[in-house]
Amino acid sequence: MTNGARVFPVTSSIYRGAKAAMATMHGKEAAIAPAMEAHLGLEIVTPAGLDTDILGTFSGEIPRIGTMLEVAVRKARIGMRATGLGVGIASEGSFGPHPVVPFLRAGMELMVLVDDERSLIISESFVTDQTNHDVAVVVDVSELGEFLARVMFPSHALVVGPNQTDSPWWRLHPQLKVIRKGIRAHGELADAVSYATRRSEDGRARVMTDMRAHMNPTRMQSITDLAALLAQRVATECPHCRAPGFGRFAVSSGIPCISCGEESIIPRGELWRCAVCNYACEEVKLPKLEFAQPADCPRCNA
Ligand SMILES: [Zn+2]
Ligand SMILES: [Zn+2]
Known part of the structure; x- marks a missing residue:
């Protein structure tokens, strides 16, 4: 899976001067457009009068069908069809118990850039405890x-x-x-x-x-943060095939516990992968830690 130890990805933008469609009824373009403009030189165009609620609503009157990524890709293509543009951006959120700490509320945010001219789908996501969902x-x-x-x-x-x-x-x-x-x-x-x-x-x-972005300043901030991450990923070229969108897809294995030598919960770094050619490499976090403390070891801390 890992083809190399460490790379120094090139940052550039093939989207300088291009336009991307964004179908939203909830004012999300205010949170997304500045990052796309600053990092990529990509201008966001929002078609008027689109109903993205046909893809499902937070209040549950219309259920969402498919994974968050599938819904986001469909939403991006609705904007692309309405504007005739080959590139689109969309974002999706879901809210509930935190996947790691169930008594915490969490928001899962996902954003996607769909480029049907180059057959690219580049996504970025995160889980945050910064949500008022209740x-x-x-x-x-x-x-x-x-x-x-x-x-x-x-x-x-x-x-x-x-x-x-x-x-x-x-x-x-x-x-x-x-x-x-x-x-x-x-x-x-x-x-x-x-x-x-x-x-x-x-x-x-x-x-x-x-939870609609324009009604929820905390969520609007999450979308702003995620837009910056997505723009940075799109601006990062694969060192192997030079496609845009090279970035983290997982954390790598844990560093060993200093007491028993078993794998700890502290990841050694991140695995980065290209969405086009599947080239992958490991980015080791610096400063590099040799060993984890027993408190971060599932065996010692059981
Ligand atoms: Zn590649
Ligand atoms: Zn241990």
Whole structure:
């Protein structure tokens, strides 16, 4: 898998002066365009009047189908079709328990550049604990005090709907299953909660953080950070075939434990791979550590 020990990737941009389409209804271009312009000289074009919610919504009225990468690639191509451009960018997020520390909330963000002229799909992603993602189920708005502080309301918007609407009666009256989004004022929140409790079979309202970028400054920052990472990856050439998009795809094996010699959880470095020719190499982190402490050893710390 690893063809070389260490490389010094060349940074350049084949996209200088080019345009990329971006289909978004949630103002994400404000977070993405500056990095693409600065690192790649790539201009972002946003077609007007596109409905990316047909690919699924956070509030769950329309389920998303496929992996995050598949959804992002489809979304990028919607923008490309609408503008007639051969290059597109899209981003996707998903939120829930942290994959490593389950009691923490985490956001998984993924961004992709699709270049159908060169048959390239270059993606970058990360998991962050910097998210306000949360849900509360309440009978009355007065129960929300601590929750509202935690989710940073009203600078971060909320989504409110009935908690329980699965009986056959609801299937016959789907138009009454109202979800209100983008709530950013206390009066509006109180109205929405009272409305939702009256329409829920259990008399409870479900209050969720609005994860759409333009309603959630914390998420907008994550997308800004990810755009810089994606732009840097696109600007990095494969040392073997010179295709853009050379970068990290995994961490390498752990350095040995100083006490027992088993593999620790401290990775020796990163594995970098080319998305086109599969050339891979290991980037060793500097300063290089010889051994890990027993606290970072699954065997000693069991
Ligand atoms: Zn390559
Ligand atoms: Zn050990």
